[in-house]
Amino acid sequence: MMAQLPLELHQTVNKKCILSRYKRYMMQFPWQAGLLLLPFFLLFMVFQVAPMVWVLINSFIDQDEGSLANFIEIFTNDFYLQAFQNTFWLALFSSVAGLLIATLTAFSLYRIQGRLRQWVISFTTMASNFSGVPLAFAFIIILGFNGAITLQLKAWGVIDDFNIYSATGLMLLYSYFQIPLAILLLYPAFDALKPEWEEAAKTMGANKWAYWRYVALPILSPALLGTFIILVANAIGAYASTYALTSGNYNLVTIRIASLVSGDLYLEPNMAAALSVLLMAIIGLITLIHHQLLKRSYHAK
Secondary structure (H helix, E strand, C coil): CCCHHHHHHHHHHHHHHHHHHHHHHHHHCCHHHHHHCHHHHHHHHHHHHHHHHHHHHHCCEECCEECCHHHHHHHHCHHHHHHHHHHHHHHHHHHHHHHHHHHHHHHHHHHCCCHHHHHHHHHHHHHHCCCCHHHHHHHHHHHCCCCHHHHHHHHHCCCCCCCCCCHHHHHHHHHHHHHHHHHHHHHHHHHCCCHHHHHHHHHCCCCHHHHHHHHHHHHHHHHHHHHHHHHHHHHHCCCHHHHHHHCCCCCCHHHHHHHHHHCCCCCCHHHHHHHHHHHHHHHHHHHHHHHHHHHHCHHHC
8 A cells, every 4th residue: 555655646746747848838839820820721631631531532432332443444544554654754854854954054043143143033933933824825826836936937947847736745845844943943052062162173183074073963963853853743743734735635644634523424533533642642752752862962951
């Protein structure tokens, strides 16, 4: 009986300590600032978490029963496999093209100073927000069958037959909206290169090629790879520009999801949910890889 008293006393003291710490935490918590986050939290739950949960649950439902039939259909149907193939092909090639042009532009911005640099950055910021239906409409006006640039190039004999609504047109469209985003992502990485490093390399007898190969590129490589991964994710999830340009006639994953949800003849929301789950898994993996590369990046340290 006497041995139990110290144990009960010890438990009572622990409870009081825990309650005291909890009260102190509740008193120090910035409730006013927390309440300001409440609208964001509600919007996040309604428009992010709830749809993702619905999509995840319905992707495993086929004919009102739990099943993997939707995923089996995706991996055995050539039409859906072609959609993933076209999506990855467009994403990879447009990301490579966008990254190459953006790398040269970011290097130029790193070298120049003054108003021209600020003007280019401002224009790039504006161009990065120019996407979706307006971008597709602009491409149709200038590069369509009767577009201003298309007619002029045909008059000069530069091109004979160009179709903006084909895979080539989509490649141009994707590359265009990839470039501004890549510039904005790469510009801080180039800005992290210190001029003293190049001067020190020259003092040690290294030429420009050796400096970029052994000093600059190892520092920039995480940012370059991370930017490339973000561009791939950006292209994989693109929908509005592609649909506006091709009217949904080009087989991409996002186009297939939209047609399965809004189609009058082929309304299959569960199949669309399964495609969405695969797309979310791919983009989630890409985001995880980018996060790991960002932690290795010099300008993130």
